[in-house]
Amino acid sequence: MKLFLDTNVFVEFIEHRKQYESVSLIIDAILEEQHTACISTGSLYTLAYLFERGLKQQDIHKPELTLRIRHLMAEVLNLSTVVPLAHANAELAVYDESFADIEDCFQYRCALENRCHVLITINDNDFKNADQSQIEILTPSTFVEKYINV
Numbered sequence: 001m002k003l004f005l006d007t008n009v010f011v012e013f014i015e016h017r018k019q020y021e022s023v024s025l026i027i028d029a030i031l032e033e034q035h036t037a038c039i040s041t042g043s044l045y046t047l048a049y050l051f052e053r054g055l056k057q058q059d060i061h062k063p064e065l066t067l068r069i070r071h072l073m074a075e076v077l078n079l080s081t082v083v084p085l086a087h088a089n090a091e092l093a094v095y096d097e098s099f100a101d102i103e104d105c106f107q108y109r110c111a112l113e114n115r116c117h118v119l120i121t122i123n124d125n126d127f128k129n130a131d132q133s134q135i136e137i138l139t140p141s142t143f144v145e146k147y148i149n150v
């Protein structure tokens with residue numbers, strides 16, 4: 001199954017938040033090639049920024065800062081494929097008033113464009129107006145309950 005991972009899924013994992021265990025099981029399933037994962041280009045540079053900010057808060061500076069960010073980004077790229085969002089779909093997202101947050105609509109349109117089966121997000125409520133006949137929107141815990149045998 002082709003999964004689209006919202007940026008917040010990585011944040012959940014890195015910060016060991018509430019759904020850490022479910023995200024960890026999903027990552028294991030991806031690494032075991034039971035599923036494939038995609039992320040948007042936007043997620044890629046958002047994660048780089050968040051990693052840098054978090055490391056700086058831990059008082060880590062260059063050149064070690066750069067090395068750690070590169071390592072973390074390599075892990076993200078090992079796990080997932082970065083997929084594009086065409087200009088036409090970006091325009092659809094900008095003008096789609098069914099989404100309160102344009103960034104969420106970019107993620108949704110990117111997942112649709114790249115024919116993902118499931119969009120996994122911590123905040124499934126942000127996608128409540130998404131057309132679930134085209135793509136399932138699930139939290140990590142719901143995905144694990146439905147698709148991963150533990």
